[in-house]
Amino acid sequence: MKTTTDQKKVLEIGLEENMNAPEILYEDNHLIVVNKKPGDIVQGDKTGDKPMSEHLKDYVKDKFQKPGAVFLGVVHRIDRPVSGVVIFARTSKALARMNEYFREKKYEKPIGLSLKTDRLTNAEL
Numbered sequence: 001m002k003t004t005t006d007q008k009k010v011l012e013i014g015l016e017e018n019m020n021a022p023e024i025l026y027e028d029n030h031l032i033v034v035n036k037k038p039g040d041i042v043q044g045d046k047t048g049d050k051p052m053s054e055h056l057k058d059y060v061k062d063k064f065q066k067p068g069a070v071f072l073g074v075v076h077r078i079d080r081p082v083s084g085v086v087i088f089a090r091t092s093k094a095l096a097r098m099n100e101y102f103r104e105k106k107y108e109k110p111i112g113l114s115l116k117t118d119r120l121t122n123a124e125l
Helices: 005-012 052-063 092-103
Strands: 023-027 031-036 084-089
Touching (some): 031 052, 052 084, 084 092
Antiparallel strands (some): 023 031
């Protein structure tokens, strides 16, 4: 997979060496949608590990030359050991609208499974 210029910028602004740049799937003035890898943490917790939300704030601050604090709301979370798509809101208005969207269940949850292993066959699943 080719690393984008934006992902390289994320690396340049201080991601830990053992963490790859988040794969940004979609970005506009309102939202950033990221592919979360297993082990990445979405929001801060008692471990003190720097979460994706803070890395992405650094990315937005650098990319758009934002002075002061950067707003980035977490629309939803997924557990640390799980991979998947995570949506971040770049504005409080986008966060409020996305929260309403999820609260009112105006979406369809895709159901699927992706399993990569040498040890299992389809017959064993």
